[in-house]
Amino acid sequence: MIHIREAIVVEGRYDVNKIRQLVDTVVIETGGFAIFNNKEKLALIRRIAAERGILVLTDSDGAGFVIRNYLRGAIPKGQVRHAYIPQIAGKERRKAHGSKEGTLGVEGVPDAVILQALKKAGVTCLPEADHNPKITKADFYAWGLSGVPGSDAKRKKLLRALDLPQHMTANALLEFINAIADYDEVRRLIEGLAES
Secondary structure, three states, rough: OOOOEEEEEEEOOHHHHHHHHEEOOEEEOHHHHHHHOOHHHHHHHHHHHHOOOOOOOOOOOOOHHHHHHHHHHOHHHHEEEEEEOOOOOOOHHHHHHHOOOOEOOOOOHHHHHHHHHHHHHHOEOOHHHHOOOOHHHHHHHHOOOOOOOOHHHHHHHHHHHOOOOOOOOOHHHHHHHHHOOOHHHHHHHHHHHHHO
C-alpha cells in the first residue's frame, strides 16, 4: 500500500472501496452526477484541495469526463491533479450488464493500472515515517464525540469550531478531519472545546 498526500476523488462507493485497498489517503465519493447539486460536498472538496491537494480519478467513459471537467472548473488549478485510466473493454463482476460504452470503470480495472495512473499523475508519496496515525471511530468514542450521552452536542461544538455544516454525520466528520488535520492537532482542539 502506498501513502500519498493528495486526497482522491472518485465517482462511486465501489470505486472508494477499490482505492482504499491500494492507497492510504482520504478517498471522497462524488455520488456520480449528484456532485452537481451538492454544494456542501463541493465546499468540502475545495477545503481539502486547499489543504492537501486532490487527485481526480474517474471512469474513462463520457460520464467520468463530465464529472472530471466539472471539478476542473470548480477547484483552483494548482490544487487539483488528474489521473486517467485507459479504456479497457469489459464489465465489472458485480454488474449484470456492462456500461453504456462497454468499458471498465475504476472499480474494475486491475490494481497495477490504477497505481500506474497515480504515478503518471505525479502524486506525492509519503514515507512511512511521515504518515500520521488516522483518527478512528474508537478515538471519537474515547473523546465523547460518538456513542455516549452528550456526544451529539459535543460533535456540533466541534463542527462549529471547524466551520462545518451542523448536520454532518460522525462518519463524514471523521473522514474530513483525517483529510485536513493530524491526530495531536485534533486531540488538542477537542480538549480545548471541553474546557470552554
